[in-house]
Amino acid sequence: MNILVYLHGSIKQKEKFYELINVACGWKKILKECKIFIAIPKKTGKIIEKEFEAWNIDKLFFLENEDDNFPEKLFCELIKIVEREKIEIIFMGNLLFERELAPFISSKLDWEFIPNVIGFEMLKNKILWRRFLYGTRAVEERVTQIKNLVITFSPNIYKKDEREKKEKKVDFELLKIESPKEQSYEIVLSEKKIFPNILLKRQELS
Amino acid sequence: MKKILVVMRETFPTNDIFTEKNLKEKRILNPYDEYALFQGKKVIGKVGGEVTCIFLSERKSKYGLRTALGLGADNGIFIYCPNRSEKELGIILAKEIKKENYDSIFIGIRDVNDDREELPYILGTELGIPVYSHLLLIDNKNNIIIAKREKEETIDTIKIHKKGIFAFSQNVYEPQYPTIESIMTINQKNIKDIFYEEKEKTEDIKIKYQDVHRKQEIYKKITLEKGSEKIISYMKEWKIIN
Numbered sequence A: 001m002n003i004l005v006y007l008h009g010s011i012k013q014k015e016k017f018y019e020l021i022n023v024a025c026g027w028k029k030i031l032k033e034c035k036i037f038i039a040i041p042k043k044t045g046k047i048i049e050k051e052f053e054a055w056n057i058d059k060l061f062f063l064e065n066e067d068d069n070f071p072e073k074l075f076c077e078l079i080k081i082v083e084r085e086k087i088e089i090i091f092m093g094n095l096l097f098e099r100e101l102a103p104f105i106s107s108k109l110d111w112e113f114i115p116n117v118i119g120f121e122m123l124k125n126k127i128l129w130r131r132f133l134y135g136t137r138a139v140e141e142r143v144t145q146i147k148n149l150v151i152t153f154s155p156n157i158y159k160k161d162e163r164e165k166k167e168k169k170v171d172f173e174l175l176k177i178e179s180p181k182e183q184s185y186e187i188v189l190s191e192k193k194i195f196p197n198i199l200l201k202r203q204e205l206s
Numbered sequence B: 001m002k003k004i005l006v007v008m009r010e011t012f013p014t015n016d017i018f019t020e021k022n023l024k025e026k027r028i029l030n031p032y033d034e035y036a037l038f039q040g041k042k043v044i045g046k047v048g049g050e051v052t053c054i055f056l057s058e059r060k061s062k063y064g065l066r067t068a069l070g071l072g073a074d075n076g077i078f079i080y081c082p083n084r085s086e087k088e089l090g091i092i093l094a095k096e097i098k099k100e101n102y103d104s105i106f107i108g109i110r111d112v113n114d115d116r117e118e119l120p121y122i123l124g125t126e127l128g129i130p131v132y133s134h135l136l137l138i139d140n141k142n143n144i145i146i147a148k149r150e151k152e153e154t155i156d157t158i159k160i161h162k163k164g165i166f167a168f169s170q171n172v173y174e175p176q177y178p179t180i181e182s183i184m185t186i187n188q189k190n191i192k193d194i195f196y197e198e199k200e201k202t203e204d205i206k207i208k209y210q211d212v213h214r215k216q217e218i219y220k221k222i223t224l225e226k227g228s229e230k231i232i233s234y235m236k237e238w239k240i241i242n
Helices: A011-030 A042-047 A049-054 A071-084 A096-109 A196-205 B020-025 B031-047 B063-070 B086-097 B119-127 B180-186 B224-237
Strands: A002-006 A036-041 A059-063 A087-092 A112-122 A126-133 A138-145 A149-153 A171-175 A185-192 B003-011 B050-057 B075-080 B104-108 B131-141 B144-150 B154-160 B165-168 B191-195 B205-209
Touching: A002 A011, A002 A071, A011 A036, A011 A087, A011 A149, A036 A042, A036 A071, A042 A049, A042 A059, A059 A071, A071 A087, A071 A096, A071 A171, A087 A096, A096 A112, A096 A149, A096 B119, A096 B131, A112 A138, B003 B031, B003 B063, B031 B050, B031 B104, B031 B131, B031 B165, B050 B063, B050 B086, B063 B075, B063 B180, B075 B086, B086 B119, B104 B119, B119 B131, B119 B165, B131 B154
Parallel strands: A002 A036, A002 A087, A036 A059, A059 A171, A087 A149, A112 A149, B003 B050, B003 B104, B050 B075, B075 B191, B104 B165, B131 B165
Antiparallel strands: A112 A126, A126 A138, A138 B205, A185 B154, B131 B144, B144 B154
């Protein structure tokens, strides 16, 4: 049972990366014959390459394509890893792009999609997932097989540090896949979002 | 874009309390789908055409679809399909959509009570067309479709090249109501009915409602002392304190 952890975002997201890897490594300790593969954009991955050695990771894939406008392009890269490494479970966070990519992958592969997980429990040959419904007024508990799953995790749900005492060198590969050139849309203008707290900070400085 | 299909669902009103009766009976139009309907109407308003509303329902009541017709949809398809998974809903929808040649499909990206943003992608895969997701608004300028799309740190303006599924991540904050004038026209609009068989709920999914009992107890004219005792007894019951 092999797990692919897709890490999306800038280096500012590294605490989230560690948490996802911790979840995967926690699973590796429980599940038999489980390998962990990490896919991360090359630019971010190279900065924290050394840090991956603390976990029991089997291989790193640095993705040449960092375009997060088209999930189709990234799917072409990830599907290569899924096929080659016999991946049965994909983990990712729940930023906007991941919320777009995860259901895209699950619908293409016809795998079950478990979004915004806030907790999980290993059962006998199955797994119980918890996620919020109705804002946070209800909790859904869903039992699935432990295979053919695409899961997005809410942050700050797994506090256990699964780093090993002994560091080990992790194999890596640079992945560059020709993705479809035809695009369904083009970006005409890209404007930075204005967050109210940024405006407040500007006022304090002046 | 002259023939738009809007996918609509019902959902539980977010401001209502969880009681068995409310959970069974109370429904509103999903605000994200309702917003998609307004966007569809806006696009059609400029160039002419028609908006068809395909309504997925867990109940046999057509009240929701009739509300959508009152809000401006030109005709409706009512699909009764209780207890279906998103995958099954996607297949049911795709089967119906393939019967007509729609220029585009508008949908809310999620149910306001469930952030599973899956249905547009299942539909996209089933129909083999792209999904334009997390849209805030759409416009038709001289037959060029322009949309505003939300990303993590930016709002992008995009020019659409292909027919696809337009999934809106903006919602209406207040439910809208049809005008008297539009209510009068509802009966003149066509509704096609499709009824699927009843299906048992799967045992693999359970929902635990967290505030069913909490909001039901209202104490009037209670003393400070008695109020504090009540709070402490609840805190013990919920294992917040020993």
